[in-house]
Amino acid sequence: MRIVSLVPSITETLFDLGLMTDEIVGRTKFCIHPKDYVDKIEIIGGTKNLNIDKIKSLKPDFIIANKEENIREQVEELMKDFKVLVTNIETLEDNYYLLKQLGHLFGKEEKAQFFNLKTYEAFDNQKSEKRLKVAYLIWKNPYMTVGGDTFISRILEELGFENLFNNQKRYPEIQLEDLKEADLIFLSSEPFPFKEKHIEEIQEVCKNQKIKIVDGEAFSWYGTHIAKCGEYYRVLSEDL
Structure with a gap:
């Protein structure tokens, strides 16, 4: 094929x-x-x-x-x-059925089941002890975040975080002032490649928030990718 x-x-x-x-x-x-x-x-x-x-x-x-x-x-x-x-793909359940479907289509059912099990293991016991409010930024000029109906938001929830913009749709534009209610600000490595210099810029306005650059692939790449992110999630959770 x-x-x-x-x-x-x-x-x-x-x-x-x-x-x-x-x-x-x-x-x-x-x-x-x-x-x-x-x-x-x-x-x-x-x-x-x-x-x-x-x-x-x-x-x-x-x-x-x-x-x-x-x-x-x-x-x-x-x-x-x-x-x-x-x-x-909007949820982990969607991801489960995607792998199952692809496994069936291409005669790879056993491999698909393996990665589905690894995906659920990746989120096992990775939840933060305190449900921290997170603002997850994906773009700059203008600043853009993720709403509650996105795959990224669902991954945040699975890790025990609360998306500050959970009541909004898709990828809304925001101002830095809107981030002041967050406990944490995650700057994604993609699609906009946030760097350390951007932390300094945002910290000038958001003085009380912890700001961290995160691996965008670990939050937005579905399929088998998230099955391989268990250690990353564990280290992230412990660091916070």
Whole structure:
């Protein structure tokens, strides 16, 4: 089977399940894991600017997309010629069924079950002793955070945190003054690459909050990735 993945975390998942480079024939430029394998695969654009002609030239049997990460019109264009699976992952339960579905589709049920068990182990006993309010920033200029209906927010909850902006939708723009009710401010390493200098800038306004740069992949990459983040979650929880 020839597969094109339009989603970074799904590309990683397919390899983790045991598929190889002769089966995964196309990926986006943001599909960076596992590096030794993805470097051998044809790039078909970015998640939101797919090269439709290039995808067609690869003659895939199957394309995997995501409701949030890909542009609807581009996915619908591909659906005219190819079989496309559109995923929508908002909760750990969604993630469980995604792995189960992919395992069934590609005959990798045992591997899928393994990663599902590892995912639940990753969140076992990782909850903070005190339910701290967290503001999770994903962008600068303007500052943007995550609402309660996002996968990132669900991961925060699974780790025992409370999303300060839980009552808002998707990815609202905010002002630094809005962060003063938080106990913690997490600066994600992606999609905006927050650095130590940004901590200093935000600390000038948010003087009483603890600010920490966190691994964005550990909070936003679904599929098999979060199954491998148990140690990261443990260290993060202990540090806080």
